[in-house]
Amino acid sequence: MHNEDPFLSALREWMEASMHRSFHAFIRHNRESALSLSQVNTLFRLYHHGNSSVNDLANYLGITRAAVSQLLDPLIDAGLVLRSENPEDRRMKLLVLTDQGKDRVQKSMNTRHAWLSNLAGVLSDAEKGQLLPAIQLLNQRTRDLNLEHDRPCQTDFKA
Amino acid sequence: MHNEDPFLSALREWMEASMHRSFHAFIRHNRESALSLSQVNTLFRLYHHGNSSVNDLANYLGITRAAVSQLLDPLIDAGLVLRSENPEDRRMKLLVLTDQGKDRVQKSMNTRHAWLSNLAGVLSDAEKGQLLPAIQLLNQRTRDLNLEHDRPCQTDFKA
DNA sequence: GACTATAGTTAAGCCCGTTTAACTATTAAG
DNA sequence: CTTAATAGTTAAACGGGCTTAACTATAGTC
Numbered sequence: 001m002h003n004e005d006p007f008l009s010a011l012r013e014w015m016e017a018s019m020h021r022s023f024h025a026f027i028r029h030n031r032e033s034a035l036s037l038s039q040v041n042t043l044f045r046l047y048h049h050g051n052s053s054v055n056d057l058a059n060y061l062g063i064t065r066a067a068v069s070q071l072l073d074p075l076i077d078a079g080l081v082l083r084s085e086n087p088e089d090r091r092m093k094l095l096v097l098t099d100q101g102k103d104r105v106q107k108s109m110n111t112r113h114a115w116l117s118n119l120a121g122v123l124s125d126a127e128k129g130q131l132l133p134a135i136q137l138l139n140q141r142t143r144d145l146n147l148e149h150d151r152p153c154q155t156d157f158k159a
Numbered sequence: 160m161h162n163e164d165p166f167l168s169a170l171r172e173w174m175e176a177s178m179h180r181s182f183h184a185f186i187r188h189n190r191e192s193a194l195s196l197s198q199v200n201t202l203f204r205l206y207h208h209g210n211s212s213v214n215d216l217a218n219y220l221g222i223t224r225a226a227v228s229q230l231l232d233p234l235i236d237a238g239l240v241l242r243s244e245n246p247e248d249r250r251m252k253l254l255v256l257t258d259q260g261k262d263r264v265q266k267s268m269n270t271r272h273a274w275l276s277n278l279a280g281v282l283s284d285a286e287k288g289q290l291l292p293a294i295q296l297l298n299q300r301t302r303d304l305n306l307e308h309d310r311p312c313q314t315d316f317k318a
Numbered sequence: 319g320a321c322t323a324t325a326g327t328t329a330a331g332c333c334c335g336t337t338t339a340a341c342t343a344t345t346a347a348g
Numbered sequence: 349c350t351t352a353a354t355a356g357t358t359a360a361a362c363g364g365g366c367t368t369a370a371c372t373a374t375a376g377t378c
Contacts, residue, residue, distance in 0.1 A: 008276065010294040015177060015271075016268055016271075019178065020203060055356085062186070065355075065357090069357055070357085089345070090343080091345065093355080113175070120166060122303060130296075132169060138290065139169060141278060214325065222366065223368085224326065225366080225369095229366085249374055250326070251324095
């Protein structure tokens with residue numbers, strides 16, 4: 001059903017292997033961070049998606065607004081997130097990652113991707129040169145996907 | 160500090176973007192699965208790593224043996240995991256994924272990777288042809304990494 | 319055989335992330 | 349202006365994942 005396309009099948013294998021490796025590091029790192037999974041996901045969402053409302057995050061995380069409101073408090077106290085009013089609709093809050101928050105996310109990403117250095121270590125310079133344009137192409141097209149699909153973010157759950 | 164190597168930097172960008180997409184699907188899928196995060200991680204560990212002991216899993220997940228023993232019960236009741244004695248050391252249990260368990264993991268993987276089909280959709284056949292050998296090379300070298308690093312799995316935590 | 323160490327299980331209790339429900343504040347509709 | 353709808357917060361209560369501690373069973377050691 002899924003393996004007709006050798007390209008997709010190779011891509012899936014790569015994704016699964018890399019996810020599995022990164023995920024382990026992520027879980028371990030998370031356990032030491034004194035933040036809940038939803039809190040870390042919130043930081044990552046704000047990092048990747050940009051400013052959001054409480055409702056946005058609730059939809060994204062699949063939990064209630066009340067829960068989001070509560071998990072945000074410690075993040076704001078810690079100076080990782082800024083909570084201000086949305087001037088266009090003062091019912092909403094505008095949640096923004098602070099520089100400290102961005103830093104935190106980047107450190108977490110580095111932990112998740114530490115194993116990539118090992119992978120780079122077993123590749124020759126020639127191979128890296130061959131791989132680089134391929135990965136850059138993937139990155140470019142993945143960025144394009146963002147522009148296509150990321151707009152209807154307020155209505156993709158519990159609509 | 161990390162961005163000296165353009166190859167590594169491109170690889171990191173790819174990893175982060177793909178992780179973020181897959182992770183969201185994973186969290187959502189997990190919420191509906193009636194399994195805890197540790198239980199799902201257990202299934203994935205058994206899928207990728209092969210048969211393990213309770214102690215192995217505890218080290219891998221970073222929780223106590225008692226916790227693992229308890230989270231296994233429902234998995235065994237559901238027919239996803241088989242628990243038998245290790246004949247070489249009858250103190251240990253041998254935990255094995257059943258066919259049903261493997262199925263469950265594969266379904267979960269498909270959910271995580273659904274967005275890859277969208278990515279494949281915005282790539283031309285020519286581009287796919289160019290990317291395929293690159294991804295296959297990455298897969299091959301990642302598999303090699305497994306052989307190097309996966310052996311000392313019983314002592315890599317709380318040693 | 320006695321002692322110690324290791325693997326796993328069980329039960330009690332704790333912690334904390336989430337839900338529910340009630341409330342305030344702002345916007346939209348009649 | 350009144351009514352209804354939406355966004356967010358707060359506090360109480362629930363539930364489940366994990367730890368601790370006590371126990372059983374097998375393996376290694378003297």
